[in-house]
Amino acid sequence: MTAEHHDHTTTSRTHRPAIVAVTRHGAVLANRLAGAMTEADVWVSSRFAGFAGHGAHAFDGPVARLVGDLMARHDRLVMICAVGAAVRLIAPHLVDKRADAAVVAVDDGGQFAVCVLSGHIGGGNALTREVADALGAAPVITTASEAHGVPAADLIGRELGWRIEGRHHLTRLAAALVNGEPVGVFQDAGERDWHAGPLPEHVIHFASVEHLLAASPRAAIVITDRVIAGLAGRAGVVVYRPRSLVVGVGCSRGASCDEIGRLVDATLRDAGLSVVSVRAVATVELKRDEPGLVAFARERDIPLRCFSAEQLNAAPGQETPSEVVRAAVGTRGVCEPAALLTAGAGRLLVPKRKSRNVTVAVARTALPFAAASPDDLPVAAGSSTTRAMTGILHVVGIGPGAPEQMTGRAREVLEAADAIVGYGLYLDLLRVWLPHARYHPSPIGDEEARAREALLLTKQLTRVALVGSGDAGIYGLAGLAHEVRDGIDWADQMPPAIDVVPGVTAATAVAALLGAPLGHDFATVSLSDILTPWDTIAGRLEAAAVSDFVLALYNPTSQRRGPRFAAALDILRRVRSPETPVGIVTNAYRDGQSVIITSLGSVEQHPVSMLTTLIIGNSRTRVQHGRMVTPRGYTVNG
Ligand code: SAH
Numbered sequence: 001m002t003a004e005h006h007d008h009t010t011t012s013r014t015h016r017p018a019i020v021a022v023t024r025h026g027a028v029l030a031n032r033l034a035g036a037m038t039e040a041d042v043w044v045s046s047r048f049a050g051f052a053g054h055g056a057h058a059f060d061g062p063v064a065r066l067v068g069d070l071m072a073r074h075d076r077l078v079m080i081c082a083v084g085a086a087v088r089l090i091a092p093h094l095v096d097k098r099a100d101a102a103v104v105a106v107d108d109g110g111q112f113a114v115c116v117l118s119g120h121i122g123g124g125n126a127l128t129r130e131v132a133d134a135l136g137a138a139p140v141i142t143t144a145s146e147a148h149g150v151p152a153a154d155l156i157g158r159e160l161g162w163r164i165e166g167r168h169h170l171t172r173l174a175a176a177l178v179n180g181e182p183v184g185v186f187q188d189a190g191e192r193d194w195h196a197g198p199l200p201e202h203v204i205h206f207a208s209v210e211h212l213l214a215a216s217p218r219a220a221i222v223i224t225d226r227v228i229a230g231l232a233g234r235a236g237v238v239v240y241r242p243r244s245l246v247v248g249v250g251c252s253r254g255a256s257c258d259e260i261g262r263l264v265d266a267t268l269r270d271a272g273l274s275v276v277s278v279r280a281v282a283t284v285e286l287k288r289d290e291p292g293l294v295a296f297a298r299e300r301d302i303p304l305r306c307f308s309a310e311q312l313n314a315a316p317g318q319e320t321p322s323e324v325v326r327a328a329v330g331t332r333g334v335c336e337p338a339a340l341l342t343a344g345a346g347r348l349l350v351p352k353r354k355s356r357n358v359t360v361a362v363a364r365t366a367l368p369f370a371a372a373s374p375d376d377l378p379v380a381a382g383s384s385t386t387r388a389m390t391g392i393l394h395v396v397g398i399g400p401g402a403p404e405q406m407t408g409r410a411r412e413v414l415e416a417a418d419a420i421v422g423y424g425l426y427l428d429l430l431r432v433w434l435p436h437a438r439y440h441p442s443p444i445g446d447e448e449a450r451a452r453e454a455l456l457l458t459k460q461l462t463r464v465a466l467v468g469s470g471d472a473g474i475y476g477l478a479g480l481a482h483e484v485r486d487g488i489d490w491a492d493q494m495p496p497a498i499d500v501v502p503g504v505t506a507a508t509a510v511a512a513l514l515g516a517p518l519g520h521d522f523a524t525v526s527l528s529d530i531l532t533p534w535d536t537i538a539g540r541l542e543a544a545a546v547s548d549f550v551l552a553l554y555n556p557t558s559q560r561r562g563p564r565f566a567a568a569l570d571i572l573r574r575v576r577s578p579e580t581p582v583g584i585v586t587n588a589y590r591d592g593q594s595v596i597i598t599s600l601g602s603v604e605q606h607p608v609s610m611l612t613t614l615i616i617g618n619s620r621t622r623v624q625h626g627r628m629v630t631p632r633g634y635t636v637n638g
Contacts, residue, residue, distance in 0.1 A: 013101070016041055017076040017127065022063055026080035027051035029110045029135060033078065036134035040078075043070070064089055076127050077103045079116075086116050102127045106137065114140040120152045144178040150203070151195045153177060156221065157240050160191050163276050165239040169219070172236040176219035177203070182392070182499045184212040187223035189277070189364065190242020194223070204392055204497045211462050214416040215392060216409070225277035225364070227269075243279035245349070248339030248361040249293060250283065250325065255357035257295035263355040264296075267362060271350045279365060280305050282338035284312060286329050305342045312337040317345070320352040320361075339363040391458030391496040394465045395481050397472035397503020398426060401590035403433045405509065410501050414465055421454040422467035429590075430467070451477055451484045458496035471505040475526050475554055506613040507552035510585035513595045515627025517583055517615045521549050527564050528555035534564065541568055545575040550630055551616040558610045569603055572616060576600055583615040583628050584608060597628050 017040045021030040027048040034040045034053060042056040043066060049058035059066050070077055071093040079086045086105040094100055094117070102124035103117035113135065115128040125141050132139035145152040153174040156162070164170070176183050183203045199205075203221075206212035209228050212220055219236030222228070225244045231237055247264055268275050281297050282305040283290075297304040307315075309330040315337035326332045336352055343363035350362040394413045399405035414420060414434060420427065424441040431439070440457070442450045454466035468476045478500045485495055511518045523544040529537060544551055551572075557565045572580075578601030586594045586609055596606050600616065608614070621630040 013073055013075045015075055017078055018043060018070040018074040019078045019080070020063070020067065020070065021045065021048070021052065021080040023080070023108055024048045024051055025108045025110075027056075029080050029106060029108075030056065030078075032110075033106075033131060033134050037130065041074070064092075068093055071101055075101045075122065077101050078106060078113075078127070078131055079103065080106045080108065082107070083114050083116060090117060097121055104128050104131050106131060106135065110135045110137055112140050113137045115142065119143040119146075120155050121158075145174070148178050148180070148200070149197070150177040150200055151221075153221075153238065157190065157194050157223070157242060160194065161243045161279075162190065162194075162223075163241040163243075165241060165276065166232070166237060169234075169236050169238050173219040173221065173238050176217075176236065181218040182215075182497065184215060184217040184220040185223075186212045186220070189225040189244040190223050190240070201495075201497050202499075207462070215463055216412050216416065225274055227272050227274050241274055241276040243277060244365050245273060245277045246280050246282055246339045246343040246363050246365060247278055248282045248335035248337070248342070248359075248363070249287075249296075250329075250334030250338075250359040251287065251290060251293060252328075252357045253290070255290070255292045257292045257299065259355055260292055260296045260358050260360075261299070263353065263358045263360045267350055267353050267360045271362065273349070273362065275300075278302055280342050282307065282335075282342040284309060284329055284331065284334045284338060287334075305338070307338055307341055311341060315341050317347055319348055335359040335361040391462050391464065392499055393454055393458055393481060393485075393496045394463065394499045394501050395472040395476070395478040396465050396467045396501040397470055397474075397476065397505070398430065398467050399504040400470060400506060400509035400588045401429055403429070405504050405589050407501070407503060410503055413463075413499075413501050414467070417463045417465040418461035419454075419457050420465045420467060421450060421457065423450070426467050426469055447477055447480055448484060451480045452488070455481065455485055455488060455496060464496075469503075469506070470509070471503045472500050473502070474505045474524070475528075506554060506588065507615070509588045510583065510595075510613045511552075511615060513585055513588055513593075514583035514597060514615060515624070515629050517581070517617060517621060517628040517630050518550055518552070519630040519632050520618060520620070522552060523547075523549040524552040524554060526554040527557070527568055529564060534567075537564075538567065538571060541571050542575070545572050545616075548618045550618045550621065551614075553614040553616065555610065556608050556612055556614055565608065566604075569600070573600060576616070576619070578602075580619075581617040581621045581623050581628050584612060585615075586612040588613070597623055597626065 017037060019030045019033055019040050019042045021027045022045045027044045028051050030042045030044060031053045034042045042052055043059050044052040044056045046058035046060050049056060067089040071090060083105045086103060090103055097118060098121055100118045100122055102122040104127050105114045105116050113128050113132040115124045118124040120143060125143060125146060128139045128141055153170050180202050185203060185205045186209050221238060222231060223240045223242060225242060231239060249260060251260060265275060280303050283293060285306045285308050287293055288306045312331040317340045318333050318336045320336060321332035325334060336348060339361045340363050343365045345363045348361055349364050352359050352361045396410050396413055398410055419438045419440055421440040423444050427439045427441050454464050457464045466477055466481060472478045481498050507524055525541050527537060578599060580600040582598050582600050582603055584596040584606050598606060618630060
């Protein structure tokens with residue numbers, strides 16, 4: 001990393017690290033460290049100066065004052081002392097994470113290098129690794145993105161000179177990255193190797209911005225030099241501007257800075273390109289000192305590159321040669337070949353445009369990695385396929401049934417899905433409000449086959465939704481989807497990401513219809529012994545009953561498993577009194593809804609089916625005005 005990457009910090013500070021030692025061992029370590037780092041300033045307490053090398057500065061007086069001075073003059077500080085001591089010493093000088101120096105503390109034995117401050121933007125993590133390497137110490141880095149191996153949102157492209165638009169969305173993006181929430185990526189310009197190693201699977205590449213927005217991920221990384229409509233202000237969307245454009249400029253003598261600026265801006269705007277992505281301005285040697293052009297480059301803080309007439313003449317790809325120009329400067333063109341040569345590209349993005357005294361052309365830099373050519377980059381929005389495309393499987397809990405019991409996010413995801421897979425009955429519930437979706441109904445039962453079908457569809461489609469009732473993860477398909485995905489041969493394709501969209505589960509849906517029976521600790525038990533041995537179920541049921549949990553019983557019965565329900569009631573009756581309130585709800589929030597409040601002694605008098613959920617009260621559950629209520633505590637009404 002070089003000093004120019006730190007141009008955001010107070011420029012008067014030097015990037016040379018300052019190393020401070022106040023002990024004998026510290027002085028020796030400081031000396032070793034200084035030997036391994038290019039150009040470091042070493043400060044050693046004068047008592048131990050003899051243990052440090054020749055170049056070390058000895059200091060007397062309070063170390064607090066020295067540290068204050070060093071924080072003002074250096075943007076990197078290594079302190080050989082306890083982390084606590086370092087914290088106290090730097091505390092009075094802290095401003096914010098974009099301005100503060102990187103601070104690393106090293107213990108007196110040289111065992112650990114601990115990043116104390118400015119791990120990301122200030123380069124503290126990098127400094128920590130450098131120090132640890134030099135001393136053979138263990139680097140201690142505590143920023144969350146490093147812990148999870150995800151890119152740090154505020155560092156993406158930083159070393160490549162990229163700029164960030166939508167900074168205020170960085171926090172949401174950073175949180176989504178470290179929390180494993182879905183993050184979409186779209187890139188159509190700039191270096192492709194902006195992250196080291198593979199991205200984690202919750203970070204998903206999309207083939208177009210439209211695909212990305214439709215999938216409504218929690219946050220997004222958009223890397224583009226284009227101005228894309230509909231991005232500004234989208235929550236969590238951060239636009240990174242790679243330095244991927246080169247503007248070639250030709251001008252007659254005396255052309256004004258203003259005229260150059262106007263034509264450059266208009267050219268970029270009309271081509272839908274961002275001026276923030278301009279990496280360089282290029283022209284012919286003859287114009288190196290042309291005042292208007294020099295002023296323009298300085299004003300925009302963009303380097304000016306100049307080429308000789310011979311170099312320009314030899315450049316391939318020029319589209320608008322001119323004999324007039326040849327007569328004036330000895331080449332058939334300036335702006336086009338200058339842009340092409342600087343960009344190392346074979347093709348112009350925008351051929352020559354003219355105003356009175358100025359010509360402008362734009363090229364995109366060739367990508368600095370072997371596999372891709374500029375042709376890989378779609379210039380227009382919305383291309384539908386690229387090699388990087390990966391599908392996503394949303395496992396969506398649609399709630400108990402009625403569309404209004406579905407979450408907003410579930411709705412969004414289903415509306416955007418390219419296909420919806422699920423048990424026929426649930427798909428019928430969706431058809432009511434989403435008639436034109438592409439549905440793949442499957443029979444009840446073989447859930448593994450259903451998960452497989454949905455996963456395989458992601459080979460052709462970007463967004464596939466696999467729906468289930470209630471919550472997708474509660475006795476649902478979400479876990480199965482993860483297992484099945486690992487068993488599929490994805491060949492050269494990236495396996496799809498799995499995004500679980502939560503829903504209102506049967507327990508909370510039926511509880512709402514009954515009153516408030518889940519007001520205190522509760523347990524859910526599924527009586528289905530298809531995937532779980534009955535002994536396990538019976539054991540859990542008994543343990544939960546003994547512990548006085550309120551119980552929500554899912555899958556109470558089916559034609560195949562009649563006797564299990566009777567056995568379950570026997571277990572409960574051994575522990576709880578026959579007066580215990582019991583709620584029996586069938587088809588909650590669906591046609592044929594039935595809500596019954598009875599007691600443990602009388603459950604058999606009421607119908608129970610596979611579309612029923614039962615709630616068994618605890619020892620304090622009461623029926624009040626026809627509603628089943630479990631008190632939260634022991635204060636209200638005794
Ligand atoms: N994932 C679902 C549960 C699937 S297991 C969820 O979170 O709700 C299937 C069981 O859920 C059924 O046997 C029944 O006990 C319960 N269930 C699902 N929908 C229901 C509804 N609308 N009314 C009552 N119980 C329901």
